[in-house]
Amino acid sequence: MKDRFSDQWRDLLESLxxxxxxxxxxxxxxxxxxxxxxxxxxEQDTITSVSxxxxxxxxxxxxxxxxxxxxSTNDLSDSGLLRALDxxxxxxxxxxxxxAEKQRFQGLGLLKDHGLQKDNWxxxxxxxxxVSQRLLEGTEDLNRxxxxxxxxxxxxxxxxxxxxxxxxDGTFARDVRLHQxxxxxxxxxxxxxxxxxxxxxxxxxxxxxxxxxxxxxxxAEVCESAGTMMRAKYVDAGQMPAVLANRFGGVIFxxxxxxxxxxxxxxxxxxxxxxQVGSLIAHPAVTAIDEGFSGGAFGSLSMDDEGMExxxxxxxxxxxxxxxxxxxxxELRTGHKRTGSGRRQSHAYAAASRMRNTFIDAGPHKPxxxxxxxxxxxxxxxxxxxxxxxxxxxxxSVEEGYLIxxxxxxxxxxxxxxxxxxxxVMPRISMCADDLELAAGFCGSVSGSIFVTVGQPHIxxxxxxxxxx
Amino acid sequence: MADAKGxxxxxxxxxxxxxxxxxxxxxWDLGAACSDDCSVQVDRGEAKQLKAAQRSSIxxxxxxxxxxxxxTSTTDLSEGGLEQALMGAHAASRYGNPDDVPHFxxxxxxxxxxxxxxxxxxxxxxPLLDTLRDAEADxxxxxxxxxxxxxxxxxxxxxxxxxxxxxxxxxxxxxTQASLYLCARAEETGRKPRTGGAVRVALGSSDxxxxxxxxxxxxRTISHLNYRPIDTGSYRVCFTPEAFLSLLGAFSSMFNAxxxxxxxxxxQRDSIGTKLAVPFLSLHDDGLHSGHISAxxxxxxxxxxxxxxLIHGGELQNFLHSEATARAFSVKPTGHAGLGAKVSVGPDWxxxxxxxxxxxxxxxxxxxxxxxxxxxxxxxxxxxxxxxxQGSFSLPFDGWLIRGRERVSVEAATVAGDIQTVLNTIxxxxxxxxxxxxxxxxxxxxxxxxxxxxx
Numbered sequence: 001m002k003d004r005f006s007d008q009w010r011d012l013l014e015s016l017x018x019x020x021x022x023x024x025x026x027x028x029x030x031x032x033x034x035x036x037x038x039x040x041x042x043e044q045d046t047i048t049s050v051s052x053x054x055x056x057x058x059x060x061x062x063x064x065x066x067x068x069x070x071x072s073t074n075d076l077s078d079s080g081l082l083r084a085l086d087x088x089x090x091x092x093x094x095x096x097x098x099x100a101e102k103q104r105f106q107g108l109g110l111l112k113d114h115g116l117q118k119d120n121w122x123x124x125x126x127x128x129x130x131v132s133q134r135l136l137e138g139t140e141d142l143n144r145x146x147x148x149x150x151x152x153x154x155x156x157x158x159x160x161x162x163x164x165x166x167x168x169d170g171t172f173a174r175d176v177r178l179h180q181x182x183x184x185x186x187x188x189x190x191x192x193x194x195x196x197x198x199x200x201x202x203x204x205x206x207x208x209x210x211x212x213x214x215x216x217x218x219x220a221e222v223c224e225s226a227g228t229m230m231r232a233k234y235v236d237a238g239q240m241p242a243v244l245a246n247r248f249g250g251v252i253f254x255x256x257x258x259x260x261x262x263x264x265x266x267x268x269x270x271x272x273x274x275x276q277v278g279s280l281i282a283h284p285a286v287t288a289i290d291e292g293f294s295g296g297a298f299g300s301l302s303m304d305d306e307g308m309e310x311x312x313x314x315x316x317x318x319x320x321x322x323x324x325x326x327x328x329x330x331e332l333r334t335g336h337k338r339t340g341s342g343r344r345q346s347h348a349y350a351a352a353s354r355m356r357n358t359f360i361d362a363g364p365h366k367p368x369x370x371x372x373x374x375x376x377x378x379x380x381x382x383x384x385x386x387x388x389x390x391x392x393x394x395x396x397s398v399e400e401g402y403l404i405x406x407x408x409x410x411x412x413x414x415x416x417x418x419x420x421x422x423x424x425v426m427p428r429i430s431m432c433a434d435d436l437e438l439a440a441g442f443c444g445s446v447s448g449s450i451f452v453t454v455g456q457p458h459i460x461x462x463x464x465x466x467x468x469x
Numbered sequence: 470m471a472d473a474k475g476x477x478x479x480x481x482x483x484x485x486x487x488x489x490x491x492x493x494x495x496x497w498d499l500g501a502a503c504s505d506d507c508s509v510q511v512d513r514g515e516a517k518q519l520k521a522a523q524r525s526s527i528x529x530x531x532x533x534x535x536x537x538x539x540x541t542s543t544t545d546l547s548e549g550g551l552e553q554a555l556m557g558a559h560a561a562s563r564y565g566n567p568d569d570v571p572h573f574x575x576x577x578x579x580x581x582x583x584x585x586x587x588x589x590x591x592x593x594x595x596p597l598l599d600t601l602r603d604a605e606a607d608x609x610x611x612x613x614x615x616x617x618x619x620x621x622x623x624x625x626x627x628x629x630x631x632x633x634x635x636x637x638x639x640x641x642x643x644x645t646q647a648s649l650y651l652c653a654r655a656e657e658t659g660r661k662p663r664t665g666g667a668v669r670v671a672l673g674s675s676d677x678x679x680x681x682x683x684x685x686x687x688x689r690t691i692s693h694l695n696y697r698p699i700d701t702g703s704y705r706v707c708f709t710p711e712a713f714l715s716l717l718g719a720f721s722s723m724f725n726a727x728x729x730x731x732x733x734x735x736x737q738r739d740s741i742g743t744k745l746a747v748p749f750l751s752l753h754d755d756g757l758h759s760g761h762i763s764a765x766x767x768x769x770x771x772x773x774x775x776x777x778x779l780i781h782g783g784e785l786q787n788f789l790h791s792e793a794t795a796r797a798f799s800v801k802p803t804g805h806a807g808l809g810a811k812v813s814v815g816p817d818w819x820x821x822x823x824x825x826x827x828x829x830x831x832x833x834x835x836x837x838x839x840x841x842x843x844x845x846x847x848x849x850x851x852x853x854x855x856x857x858x859q860g861s862f863s864l865p866f867d868g869w870l871i872r873g874r875e876r877v878s879v880e881a882a883t884v885a886g887d888i889q890t891v892l893n894t895i896x897x898x899x900x901x902x903x904x905x906x907x908x909x910x911x912x913x914x915x916x917x918x919x920x921x922x923x924x
Contacts, residue, residue, distance in 0.1 A: 040564075041811070046566055046568060047566065048811050049809065049810045049811040050539065050540075050564040050565075051540060051542070051810060052540075052541045052561055053541065053543060054542070054543040054544070054550070055526075055543065055544035055545070056544060056545055066515075067515065067516045067519070068518055069518075069519040069520075069521075070518060070519070070520045071520070071522065071523075072520075072521075072522040072523070073522070073523045074523065074524060074525050074526075074544045074546070075523065084521075084523075087521050088521070091516075092519070128563075132564065151731065151732045151858075187732060194858065194859045196856060234861075237701045237883075237885070237921035238921070239923065267517075268617070268619035269654065270617075270619045350520070384853050385850075385852055386850065386853050387849065387853065389664070390619050390620060390662075391654065391661065391663065391664055393865070393881055395849065395853070395854070395865045396850075397853040397854050397863065414861075415863050416863065417854050417863040417864070417865070417883050417885070417921075419881055419882075419883055419921075421661070421881065465881065465883075465921060465923050466921070467863050467883025467885060468863060468919070468921060469919040
């Protein structure tokens, strides 16, 4: 079997696609993938887990009259791929026919090889000795800088992926992706007081990234937060204004609005914004963007998982909805043009419209002005995860929060969950600061868990429900 | 090593034995799995997506000449893939943790429990599609307000897994299972959309209770149409069985010996025998329960699955163990291990019940109670709103505020509390236990939980 995805696969892929189109498929797409993953965990002062894994597989998708059949397999042999294709065709009531009949497929285009300059990335990634050393530096920094730390952990993950996409519209493209992430986390405990805090950092396509990781700065941030939150009191629940910090604070837009601007949500009938393009859906202070090419950002890619190069998609401009994120199926079923947003966790998932690097753009204010404008509210310095439900109800947890009283930051509070409805909260984002920053994250949805970036400057939400005690 | 008929344990063992000998590896074990799945989704009578997957994976673990352990996983079951996995594991063993070396489970060759889970024939994708189309049409026709069923799926699978090691252990199992999920969205003019869903699982797709799933999804969706915001405050709460199982499952590290050793559990090494809950509560982890469709006779280390008492009369009785944690606690492995360089431990199937002979003294019944209470049907975002190491939670929920005969759906609210407090302030367990897709549990009453609403 061919040990690298290249033009060597052309004949096989063309014969598969021809077979599919001759059977009556409107579109046939083949996604091939190889991965090489390694994860390391350091606990206290010991490397406690090293977990390498490899995988390979294919996802074959066939469209007919707006419907699609998708089959995934780990078997990349000619017969394995043929079996998968025939299964996908059969799902749509199609049968493969003699190839001479009705040749609607003109052949694949020239291979667009985005991975050409990246073929040495895997070998340029750090050796295990170096990764171990860096993680242990991190846990040692935690030990030096923290107090009452019951658990100190450092983790590293490297995901290398080679993909080849071929489709009956002529698409023939290859890419190599490299995602690395590092994290530090602690559990601080003193009597009945406990806090657990973690920070994760991620990069795309930067083999040398680990060497640049400032473990001391990361450890200092984690330790400071853990120390502050250990004795924090539970937040009082209620409706109040909130100021959300930059970086991972951007999860509010990701959950509250971003998911609702994916065409998969139009297909399902679960977005309130389906027919709102051109309408004011957010406060005029809000401009929101999703793009796929910020250097090194976790959600950046040279091409999406359908072979399309990413673009900068302005989702909302001055509060007015501009575009939806769309993939191949989204364009077919909703009419929204593809945006290079067809993404999937692996070959086991059909691609879907998904976010990449998504952020609220910088505004004119200083962060201090936002806080100063609040009489009584909540400052969310660090956010946890969140989710959005089928009616647009979103929620996310606050990892590190502070009360705001009379325009000043007050005591730390814990246990806060922000909940709301996208349609109601977006017009309440009334102020954006000038300190836009991005943060790496993972997003789980219909096509699996993918690497994304969230981001924003400090923003002020005039009123939001803060769940607590 | 894997073909259309599935995994071949003998071939896998012989090949790995040969490779290990060549590499000078004396001790190794292997876990392997493969599955053949198909699923359908529909959208207003049309097939939306039809999916099938053939998956396979193996995990190889080796002990090097210094006794350290390394591991590698791959989806490539070819000879080359197996060789890559063994070599990778051998290389990784250089980083094995000398302070925590897993051994073979001493129970990897013990007799396995008998599990009555006959393999059911699979119907194939087109019959599944017909069934789901009919179910969707039925659901859409139940109420004018139900306009779509945005999340739905009908799936069936055949899976096989095995464990074998260089000491001659060989475990194999095969099973079929099927699931149906219907989540309807209802909307009335001038009102916010509301949703409700239901799940059914069975050994085979022809055994699924489709009618029951449609009925439940309908009832749940319609019952949320009449909604109001709730005042923020402290409430008496009744958790449905599904909701309470979700909550307890999110804090299962309390029972996890791995988490105890790692300092990530609310429990300590000496917590066995201490009071964890009200005296009328019992909890078992029963991976063999007849209602557990996904029951497996052995865990990732080949240890037999069992029915393990975790809480009896409110007192902690046992932890869940792998081989390594059991050795550290001087007990036997309990059949809750994965397979790894650092072996994970996890629960199987919770069964919550009243301790025999001990009663709460209360006579609460969510169907007849006159005093106001909040019935929590489902908890969301457990991944974000639970702090397992601290014991706290703050979670969005679906449910109703019930005052006598008035039952009003709660709009956009969270419930917050502390799991240890919850377990120790349970007012009552209703006598009727319910089998759910998550486990077995009665309705559970708890006092004084903080609820935040938008009123």
